[in-house]
Amino acid sequence: METAPPLLHSASVLQRSSAGLGALVSGVREQITAPFAEPTLRLGVTGLSRSGKTVFITALVHNILTGRRFPLFQASAQGRLTAAVLRPQPNLDLPRFAYEANIDGLLSPQPLWPESTWRLSQLRLTISYRPTNLIKRAMPGPHLLNLDLIDYPGEWLLDLPLLTMDFADWSDQVLAAAKHPTRATYAKPWLDALGQMDLNTTQDERAYIELARLYTNYLRACRQKNLMIAQLQPGRFLMPGDLEGSPSLTFCPLPRPRGSLNKSGFFATCALRYEAYKRHVVRPFFRDHFSKLDRQIVLTDLLGAAAAGPAAVEDLQTALTTVLQAFRPGANSWLSKLFRGRRIDKMLFASTKADHLPSNQHDRLARLLSELAFEPANNAKFRGADVSFLALSAIKSTRLAKVREQGRVYDCITGWIEGQGQPKAFYPGELPDSLAELKRGIDAPLAQVRFLPPPNLDQEPQGLPHIGLDRSLDFLLGDLLS
Amino acid sequence: MKPGQTFDLTDKNIQSLEQDGSKIWDTLGQNVSGDEPEASPVPPPLSRPAPQSSHAPESGHSAKAGLKDQGQADNQDPGRARAQPSAGQPFIAPIPKGAASTAATSKAAPQAPSRPTTPRLSPAAPTNKADAASAHDQGQGNQGQRSQGLGNQNQGNGAQANNTRHSASQSALSHAAQRLNQQRSYRWLTVLVLALAALFVLLLLVDTLTGLAWLFGISRALGLLASLLLATALASLGILLGREWRALARMSRQRHLRQLTEAALFETGAPGANEAMLAVEASYAKQDETAWLVAQFRELAPQDAYSAVDRLEVFEREVLRKLDSQAVDLIEENARNTAIITTISPFALFDALFTLWRNLRMIRQVATVYGVAPGFWGSLRLLRQVFANVLLTGGLEAADGALNQLLGGSLTAKLSTKLSEGLVNGMLSARLGLAAMDQCRPLPFKHNRRPRLSDIGARLVGSVRKSIMKGKDQR
Structure with a gap:
C-alpha cells in the first residue's frame, strides 16, 4: 500500500490488513447499495481555527435553503435547484450543527459572527434538482443530493500529524520550537517548571495538572500572537470539547530523561497518556470524519497570517502541508472505491476573509494561496484530484470605497469595525505579488481588523452578499448536480 | 496613506462607494448624505441605489454630464472612447475639477488617474511615478498614431495606456509605426481630395448665395422663404451627418471593447479586463432596452464581490x-x-x-x-x-x-x-x-x-x- 496515509505507517501489520479488509467490505457494501441509495456527498470543510468554517457552512446552508440565485453556480443560475431541506443527519450520536442559532445571530439587529466552535457537529442538507444528464433525466424523480457537512474546532485538525510521531519525538520537536526567540517568553513559565522537576520519578497528579496548565497557557499565548500555529498540539488542550479534565488531556511534552526509564515515572506516564490521546481521541476523530470524505474545501486565513508577520506565514504553510498529508486525494472510479476506499477527488483551497481586501486584489490573494499550498495541491493533483484556488468570503461584511488623499485615490473598504460604533472606511494596504515577498515581510504589514457583519443582511435583494461562494459551490457540487 | 488607517464616512475625502442595489448600506448612506452639503461636487456616495443607475434622478446631474461628454467623445475621436469606462460608470462620482493632480482635463475621464496613481506598498512611490509617466507617454503615442487632425490630448488615455502597457506595448508601438508609414504615403492623396471637396463646397456656397441674392432681388418674401428652406436643409443635413458620425463612433467603440474583452477572456492576466467590463456595462446601462438587464446583472454580480x-x-x-x-x-x-x-x-x-x-x-x-x-x-x-x-x-x-x-x-x-x-x-x-x-x-x-x-x-x-x-x- 504505497499510498497508505501516514497514520497507517505506525499501525501494526495486523491492524493494517484488517483496516484494508474493513475498507474492502464497506466498499463492496457501498457499491452494491449505491445505485439504490440517495447520492450523498461528504464535504470536508477543513480549516485551522478562525479560518471561517462555521460561517462558511452557515452561509452555504442558508443560501441554498433560501433558493438564492448564484450567477456562477451553474445549477443555481439555470434554475435547476428546485428546493432544499434540512434532513436528519446520518450520525445520530453527534450534536446537530447549530445552523438556526448561527443564522439568527448573523441576521439579528446587532449581528454577530457565530461563536467559535468547541465540539463536533453535523448537518445534512438535501438538495432536490433537475438534472441535465440524459441518463439521470430518464430516471424517475425527484433527484436528490445529500450534502453532509461537519463542523469541528479547527484546533483538532493539528492533531493529525501526531499519528505518525511517538511521544519522545514529538516532545523533542515541541521543545526545540519553544526555544525559538519569538516564543521563548511565552514558554518560560512552563520550561522553568519543567526544569525544577525530576521527570523520572513518580509524581502526584497535581504535578500533571499544573504542568498541563502551564503548557496550555503557552499554547494559548502562541495562538493569540498567531505564532507557531502549525504546532499547537495537542489540539484538545486548546479546545477540550467534552474531554476536559480527563487524564488523556493531562500531560505535556517532556525532555528525554537520562538513564533508564522508570516505568511509573513522570515521563513514562505522560508517554502513556499521549498514546491514549492518540488512540482514543485523534484516531477516532480522523477515522470517523476525515477518512471518508468525498470532497474537501480547505479554508485558510492567509490574510491573518500575513498581518502577523513572516513567521506566521511560514507556520501556516507548515501547518497546511502537515495537516493535509493525513488526507487521501485521488481520482475515484467504482473499482478504486471498491479496493482503496473513497478518495477526495476535488480539493478547493480558499483564502478566506477576502472581504478585507478591495476586489482588485482578490486574484492576487488566490495566487498567493496557490503558492502557499503548492505542495499539498501538487500532491493532490499528482494523484488525480481536481484542485482549485480562490479568494472567498462566505459572508461579505464590507463594501468598496475610494478615498482620496493628497490627490491620490486609494481603494478602501468600509464596514463596521469591531469595537467602533460607526461604520468606517479602512485602508488595508496592498498584498505583494509573490509569496517570497510576503515571507520577506511587507514594509507596512497589512493591519488586521475584525469587521462585524453588517446589519440588515437579510434585506439584501439577492441574498447574503458573498465573495466567491458560488464559484466554490460550482466547483464542489456542480458535476453532481448535472 | 498608511495601511490600517481608518476614516469616518462623513469625511470629505471619501470619494465614492460602490453601489449595487443592496439595502444594507442605507443606514450608512443616510449618515453620509445627511452631513454632505447638497451643492457639493461629490454626490452623496451612498445614496439609495437606483434600479437603472445612470438614469436615476439621484445621480441625474453627474450621469447626464457623463452622457453628454460621452456623446462629444464619440463625435471627436473614437479612440477617446477608451477613457469611457470610467465616464459611463455611474456609481463612481467625478472628481471635482482640478482636484486630482495628475489628471482629468475633461470630465470624460474623472476616474482615469485612480489606477496609475494607486500606490503599491512594498515598492515605494518612485516606481509609481515612473509607471504613471510611462503610461502617459504611451497615451500620447497612441493618440498620435490614431488621430492626426484631432490633437486633443486627453489625459484620460493614461488609463487606457495603463491597461495595455504590459503585454501590448511592444506590438502597439510597431503597429503605430506601420500605420504612420501608411498614412504618410496617402497623405497627399488625402490633401488632393480634401482640396477638391473644399473647392466644390465653396462653389456650391457661392452659387447658393448668389441664387439667394437673386431671389431677394425679385421679392423679399421669396428670398426669405428660400433662406428658410436653405437653413432647414442645412440643419437637417447637419443632424444627419452628426448621427452618422456618432453611429460610426459607436461601432468603433464596440469593436474596441470587443478586442479588450477578448483579451481579458482568453489571455489570463491580460490587463484592462476591469475597464472593459465597466465599459460594456456602462454602454448597456445607457440604453433603455437593456438598462433593466444591466441593473439585474449589477445586483447579481456586484463589482466588489466578483x-x-x-x-x-x-x-x-x-x-x-x-x-x-x-x-x-x-x-x-x-x-x-x-x-x-x-x-x-x-x-x-x-x-x-x-x-x-x-x-x-x-x-x-x-x-x-x-x-x-x-x-x-x-x-x-x-x-x-x-x-x-x-x-x-x-x-x-x-x-x-x-x-x-x-x-x-x-x-x-x-x-x-x-x-x-x-x-x-x-x-x-x-x-x-x-x-x-x-x-x-x-x-x-x-x-x-x-x-x-x-x-x-x-x-x-x-x-x-x-x-x-x-x-x-x-x-
Whole structure:
C-alpha cells in the first residue's frame, strides 16, 4: 500500500490488513447499495481555527435553503435547484450543527459572527434538482443530493500529524520550537517548571495538572500572537470539547530523561497518556470524519497570517502541508472505491476573509494561496484530484470605497469595525505579488481588523452578499448536480 | 496613506462607494448624505441605489454630464472612447475639477488617474511615478498614431495606456509605426481630395448665395422663404451627418471593447479586463432596452464581490443570452422571408435587390439588438465586414453543404430549383446574420453556445416547407 496515509505507517501489520479488509467490505457494501441509495456527498470543510468554517457552512446552508440565485453556480443560475431541506443527519450520536442559532445571530439587529466552535457537529442538507444528464433525466424523480457537512474546532485538525510521531519525538520537536526567540517568553513559565522537576520519578497528579496548565497557557499565548500555529498540539488542550479534565488531556511534552526509564515515572506516564490521546481521541476523530470524505474545501486565513508577520506565514504553510498529508486525494472510479476506499477527488483551497481586501486584489490573494499550498495541491493533483484556488468570503461584511488623499485615490473598504460604533472606511494596504515577498515581510504589514457583519443582511435583494461562494459551490457540487 | 488607517464616512475625502442595489448600506448612506452639503461636487456616495443607475434622478446631474461628454467623445475621436469606462460608470462620482493632480482635463475621464496613481506598498512611490509617466507617454503615442487632425490630448488615455502597457506595448508601438508609414504615403492623396471637396463646397456656397441674392432681388418674401428652406436643409443635413458620425463612433467603440474583452477572456492576466467590463456595462446601462438587464446583472454580480473576468462571464450568461436569442429570432425571421420571397418571385433581378435590402436591414436590426445601432454608412461598413467574414470562413460553401446535409441529395433533386434557390438564399441570409451577430457582440462567445447555421437551417427548411404547403392548401 504505497499510498497508505501516514497514520497507517505506525499501525501494526495486523491492524493494517484488517483496516484494508474493513475498507474492502464497506466498499463492496457501498457499491452494491449505491445505485439504490440517495447520492450523498461528504464535504470536508477543513480549516485551522478562525479560518471561517462555521460561517462558511452557515452561509452555504442558508443560501441554498433560501433558493438564492448564484450567477456562477451553474445549477443555481439555470434554475435547476428546485428546493432544499434540512434532513436528519446520518450520525445520530453527534450534536446537530447549530445552523438556526448561527443564522439568527448573523441576521439579528446587532449581528454577530457565530461563536467559535468547541465540539463536533453535523448537518445534512438535501438538495432536490433537475438534472441535465440524459441518463439521470430518464430516471424517475425527484433527484436528490445529500450534502453532509461537519463542523469541528479547527484546533483538532493539528492533531493529525501526531499519528505518525511517538511521544519522545514529538516532545523533542515541541521543545526545540519553544526555544525559538519569538516564543521563548511565552514558554518560560512552563520550561522553568519543567526544569525544577525530576521527570523520572513518580509524581502526584497535581504535578500533571499544573504542568498541563502551564503548557496550555503557552499554547494559548502562541495562538493569540498567531505564532507557531502549525504546532499547537495537542489540539484538545486548546479546545477540550467534552474531554476536559480527563487524564488523556493531562500531560505535556517532556525532555528525554537520562538513564533508564522508570516505568511509573513522570515521563513514562505522560508517554502513556499521549498514546491514549492518540488512540482514543485523534484516531477516532480522523477515522470517523476525515477518512471518508468525498470532497474537501480547505479554508485558510492567509490574510491573518500575513498581518502577523513572516513567521506566521511560514507556520501556516507548515501547518497546511502537515495537516493535509493525513488526507487521501485521488481520482475515484467504482473499482478504486471498491479496493482503496473513497478518495477526495476535488480539493478547493480558499483564502478566506477576502472581504478585507478591495476586489482588485482578490486574484492576487488566490495566487498567493496557490503558492502557499503548492505542495499539498501538487500532491493532490499528482494523484488525480481536481484542485482549485480562490479568494472567498462566505459572508461579505464590507463594501468598496475610494478615498482620496493628497490627490491620490486609494481603494478602501468600509464596514463596521469591531469595537467602533460607526461604520468606517479602512485602508488595508496592498498584498505583494509573490509569496517570497510576503515571507520577506511587507514594509507596512497589512493591519488586521475584525469587521462585524453588517446589519440588515437579510434585506439584501439577492441574498447574503458573498465573495466567491458560488464559484466554490460550482466547483464542489456542480458535476453532481448535472 | 498608511495601511490600517481608518476614516469616518462623513469625511470629505471619501470619494465614492460602490453601489449595487443592496439595502444594507442605507443606514450608512443616510449618515453620509445627511452631513454632505447638497451643492457639493461629490454626490452623496451612498445614496439609495437606483434600479437603472445612470438614469436615476439621484445621480441625474453627474450621469447626464457623463452622457453628454460621452456623446462629444464619440463625435471627436473614437479612440477617446477608451477613457469611457470610467465616464459611463455611474456609481463612481467625478472628481471635482482640478482636484486630482495628475489628471482629468475633461470630465470624460474623472476616474482615469485612480489606477496609475494607486500606490503599491512594498515598492515605494518612485516606481509609481515612473509607471504613471510611462503610461502617459504611451497615451500620447497612441493618440498620435490614431488621430492626426484631432490633437486633443486627453489625459484620460493614461488609463487606457495603463491597461495595455504590459503585454501590448511592444506590438502597439510597431503597429503605430506601420500605420504612420501608411498614412504618410496617402497623405497627399488625402490633401488632393480634401482640396477638391473644399473647392466644390465653396462653389456650391457661392452659387447658393448668389441664387439667394437673386431671389431677394425679385421679392423679399421669396428670398426669405428660400433662406428658410436653405437653413432647414442645412440643419437637417447637419443632424444627419452628426448621427452618422456618432453611429460610426459607436461601432468603433464596440469593436474596441470587443478586442479588450477578448483579451481579458482568453489571455489570463491580460490587463484592462476591469475597464472593459465597466465599459460594456456602462454602454448597456445607457440604453433603455437593456438598462433593466444591466441593473439585474449589477445586483447579481456586484463589482466588489466578483472579479472582472467573472463578471464578464456572468454578463454573457445573463445579459447577452437574452440579446443573443433576440438576434437569432431576427435572423431566422429574415432568412425565412428571404427564402420565401426568392422562391415565389418571378424575376431574378427582383430577387437580388430584395435579398440585398433584406440583408442590409437584418444586419442593422441585429446590430441594434446589441446596442450598436449603425447609421447608413455604418450598415454598409458592417455589411462589408460581414461579407469579409463570410468569405474568409468559406461561409457560402458551408451554407450549401449544410443545405445538402439537411435536405439529403434525393430530396433536393425532387424539389424545384426555385425552392432550392430560395433556401440557398435564406441560408446565405442566415449566415450573414450570424456573422453580423459575431461582429456586433461586445464579448466573444465563450460561455454561451454559439448559434450554428445548421440549427437555423433546420428550422428554416421546416418553416419554408410549411408555409409553402400552407399556401398550396389554401389554394
